Amino acid sequence: MSQSTTSLVQELQTLRDFIRWAITSFNRHNLYYGHGTDNAWDEALHLVLGSLHLPWDTDQRLLDARLTQLEREKLLELIRRRCEEHTPLPYLLGESWFAGLPFKVDPRVLIPRSPISELIENNFSPWISEAAPPRRILDLCTGSGCIGIACAYAFPTAQVTLTDISEDALEVAEDNIARHHLQDRVFATASDLFSALQGERYDLIVSNPPYVDATDLSLMPDEYRQEPELALAAGEDGLDLVRVILAEARQYLSDQGVLVVEVGNSEEHLQALFPQVPFLWVDFESQARGVFVLTAEQLDEFQADFAAAVNDSSS
Template identity: 45%
Template sequence: MFIEAKTQLTTVRDLLRFAVSRFNEAELAFGHGTQNAYDEAAYLILHTLHLPLDTLDPFLDAKLLPSELETVLKILEKRVKERTPAAYLTHEAWLGDFRFYVDERVIVPRSFIAELLREQLTPWVENPDAVTTCLDLCTGSGCLGILMSYAFPNSMIDAVDISEDALEVAYRNVSDYGLEDRVHLIKSDLFESLQGKHYDIIISNPPYVNAEAVKALPSEYLHEPKLALGSGEDGLDATRIILRDAPKHLNEGGILVVEIGHNRDTVEAAFPEIDFTWLNVSAGDEYVFMLAREQLI
């Protein structure tokens, strides 16, 4: 069908219709930046043709050169046949207005904590300018550490990951934003290499998928590093360590913000003695919790 498309399709509109049909036919899974076949098709087509990502209508009836058509069809075919997430095909992911380089060495950025950082963790942080030390635990591509540097302009940020491959990607993003003097990349298994370090704010989007859910993940998610997804039988192996060790690394009055996916009930059952504050994000109040240092000691 993709071979036939080379001789029959001529416009962006043709490509868009074709892509949506093929994506739906293949029952692709979304969630790596888009939520449906139409949005993903539009994104891949516009990106591949070097057109503005937020401007589709003026180009719908534009005719493509044969070479342009072939290039777009190759991308669409790879998305369908290999089920490669769009972010790995374009080597970019967006959190709000921030663009990050990504490849299969890192999980595709999609953290709800990014939404909270845009608001400078209001009202939990009263004076963002007074924040001087931050930690992004399990930084992956470095995206949240970079967002922290903008949210808290007077802060120095440590961005930590156990994966050297991930840190290489993070270094590229930190360099792209010119933040080498403020965002410091550290190889560490959670807090292991952070002895003696203390922070005003610790954020983490750790692995949190439970074993059963890992087995049921769509093919798209299996392109991501396994290390960044699963976290033990109940998905809380990393979270347990974070809750245990965070108090030793938080300054007085410091806060901990952790994303845990769909595990709110599991977290509350595992730690009935802790009064979690669940933060509101676009998907609801079940995905990110906040704790003050005093609640953890």
């Protein structure tokens, strides 16, 4: 431990001291906030309280509680890593929240932040009827498993399949299935998109696939560069996987099924590629964009266009 760190361990004593010190440290460094917070104050609050297993809305009377030396040393190390290494906060804490639920996360998986959480919390209304909830759900490119697991909570009678090409990601997803005690209804399977799902049919397919185009990938802040590139990069226009999903999803979707896909900033590329397709772009209360909905009927109608796009991209 350096002399300056040793001094800080002695000088900083309370929760309030560390929150203030973290804010000062964050403001001195060129940090990017995009993994659950959007400012230094909230980031500091979540880091200090989260690392001590205290809720973010802890009673303010606790802020002047003195910390043990081990706690002070741990907090200083986390603040150092956040500032010097630009490690995202959820990786430091080993946890992220999605749709009101906690999930284990580490550098093997993307940090949950999809606006699809809002759709899940609204049970995908109006595209899914309350009178006919999905019996089988597929979370394609699952990562941590957060989307599929949240869907299992939203639809308590549904069976949910989580798929990913990354064995590392599937290990995290399995841990999250066990954390939420859903082993009887949620199953993780290694699959390159639909390759391991022959003969299966789902009433709801939800996907947050890699969709970052080459330009956006080159401009990403350091925090995002610590996430697995496999979960982000998707070719020059960000649509390498989305083309295949559109071309193949209908084979795995029930006749009354719905496909929901997030494409983020690649929305403009998708609209330019398929100007004839009436993608329904979801309006979110959070003002997020880049998530579309298509029905099985629409996938049937434009199947030839989707197949042609895959062929064109591979030629």
